[in-house]
Amino acid sequence: MKLVWLRNDLRLADNPALRHACAGDEPVAALFIISPTQWRQHKMAPIRQCFMLAQVDVLGRELAALGIPLHLLRVETFAEAPAALADLCREQGVTQLYANQAIEIDEQRRDHAVSAALAEQAVSCHWLNGCCVLPPGRVLTGSGEMFKVFTPFSRAWLKALDEEGFVIHRAPTARGEPLPWQPLAERDFVDAALGELTADPRWPVGEVEALRRLNIFLEQAVLDYGETRDFPAIAGTSVLSPYLAAGIISPRQCVAALQQRLGYRPQSKAQPGFVWLNELIWREFYRHLLVLIPTLSMNRPFKPETAALPWSWDPDAFAAWCEGRTGYPIVDAAMRCLNTTGWMHNRLRMIVASFLTKDLHIHWRLGEDYFMSRLIDGDLAANNGGWQWAAGTGADAAPYFRIFNPTTQGQRFDPQGEFIRTWVTELADIPAAYVHQPHDWLRLKGRQDYPAPMVDHAVARVRAIEMFRSLEK
Incomplete structure (x- = not known):
């Protein structure tokens, strides 16, 4: 077995672990x-938990239709996973385990223990x-080291x-008679894990939707x-x-679809489609990092050196x-959009x-943790990379003296205030x-229903620059 x-990696198509496991005639679970x-x-x-489990439900049903049973285990922490997996393998007569690599440190330690x-x-x-698309360790400098700067990484x-090139793995074909599938909503231990949580209809699951x-x-954008x-x-x-974070669609599928749409793979900013491809490369860069x-x-x-910055922890x-x-x-x-929908536009x-x-x-x-606690697409690599870039502590971070002015950013990217008024x-x-x-x-209208600016941006900007300059002394 x-x-x-x-x-x-909650998908049938382009799932290397699933594809390799299904090679040959041996039973697969x-x-x-x-x-x-x-x-x-x-x-x-x-x-994100609800989104992921809703996809597990869909995938379990699809696997069952192919004659592949999907087992569910509940363990409270990663530390319990090795023993639970060993027990399951013993009970089911498993001789080989297949999985796609994790990149986060806790998950890597769990996998080594397994x-x-x-x-x-x-x-x-x-x-x-x-x-x-390309595994960590594949994109290297001329001296054989992994990149720490994005632009040369992108070129390499x-x-x-x-x-x-790369291969898109086909979804497996049927391996036996269809099997029954009990929906997750009917399983007590899943309800106990998630309490009263329900899936958000704004985010339908499934590979077809992705x-x-x-x-x-x-086609349109x-x-x-x-x-x-x-x-x-x-x-x-x-x-x-959200679909990339849960693995409902793979980055390889995205690159392949872009290439099919354009008839070529863009190589520079001068070519249509490259700007979006570059965002996928940023995603790869943060995962390799x-x-x-x-x-x-x-x-x-x-x-x-930025660990010495005198950050505030002001709770109010x-x-x-x-x-x-x-x-x-x-x-x-x-922030209100994030709190309501679980998603926020990248800008x-x-x-x-x-x-x-x-x-x-x-x-x-604090911001990194808050995003993870609210985002449906919470992904450690991308979230950490983005936050450290913004804070000036990360790879390819903007110079410390380049600081976004929130007012002019709003004027530039929401000029009529449509998003704000929503x-x-x-x-x-x-x-x-x-x-x-x-x-x-508002003051002329005698209204006090919207708060005054909590800081003066010009003053706060000077203070931020002073914080970073203090590291040079």
């Missing part, structure tokens, strides 16, 4: 492990690359892809992506990040940011992260001319 351990305590320790958002436990039962473990990644979104984006991607009131992005520098999984900065200021009560409309709209992620770290001078770790209901009736600096208009 072969066992496929599914994690953040699948496994998903529910670890609610560990999920909470990792700040996994409830909406390998050791199963080796005692003569169960061989096969770890494959299912999370990247494109060159490596041209040299060796491919539908991808195809719509490629990819050619204009470079011009529209920064405007949150415009449907200019793919909104595929997480493998190269395990301390990124441990709340450590990419730039060690942090709460105002979390709740969208900063008095800066674009920041408040973005807005940069704006609110800059505001937290450079205007409020609050430690980026989410900051107090400003729904304000004229566009005042929406980014509403306080004088």
Whole structure:
């Protein structure tokens, strides 16, 4: 018996572990492990837990239709996984385990412990690359080291892809008679793990839905992506990040679909489609970095010297940011959108992260954790990379003296205030001319239903620059 351990790769198509396990005639089963305590320790958002388990339900039914049973185990923490897996392998007569590699440090330690436990039962473990187009360690400098800077990584990644290409693994075919599948909603231990949580209808699961979104984006928006991607009131992005984070679609499928749509693989900014491909390369870069520098999984900065920055931990200021009560409309709209939908536009992620770290001078770790606790697409590599970039502590971070002005960012990327008025209901009736600096208009109307700016940006900017300059002394 072969066992496929599914994690953040909840799909049939282009799943290397599943494809390799299904090679040959030996019986195949699948496994998903529910670890609610560990999920909470990792700040996994409830909406992401629901999204993931809804996909497990769909995938379990699809696997059952192919004659592949999906086993569910509940272990509270990763530490319990080796023994639980060993017991299951013993009960089911498993001789080989297949899984796609994890890149996070806790997950890697868990997998090493699983390998050791199963080796005692003569169960061989096969770890494959299912999370990247090119696996960590494949894209190297001329001296054979992994990259720490994005632009040369991007060039080397494109060159490596041209040299060796990539394979899209087909979904497995039926391996026997269809099997019954008991929906997760009927399983007591799943209800106990998640309490009263229910899936969000704004985020339908399934590989069909992921491919539908991808195809719509490629047909309608990819050619204009470079011009529209920064405007949150415009449907200019793919909104595929939740599906990539859960592994409902693979990055290889995205690259292949882009190439099929264009008839070529773009190589530079001058070619249509490259800007979106470059975002996929950024995703790869952050994942490779997480493998190269395990301390990124441990709340450590990419730039060690920035650990000495005198960050604030002010709970009241942090709460105002979390709740969208900063008095800066674009920041408040973005945070309220996140809290309601579980998703935030990428431009807005940069704006609110800059505001937290450079205007409020609050430690980026608090923002990183808060995002993970709310985002449906929470992904450690991308989230950590983005936060450290904004805070000035990460790879390819902007120079410390380049600090987003939240007002001018709003004026530039939401010029008519459409996004702001959607989410900051107090400003729904304000004229566009005042929406980014509403306080004088509100005062004239005798209204006090929207907070005053909690900081003066000009003053806060100077303080942020002083913080970083102090590291040079």
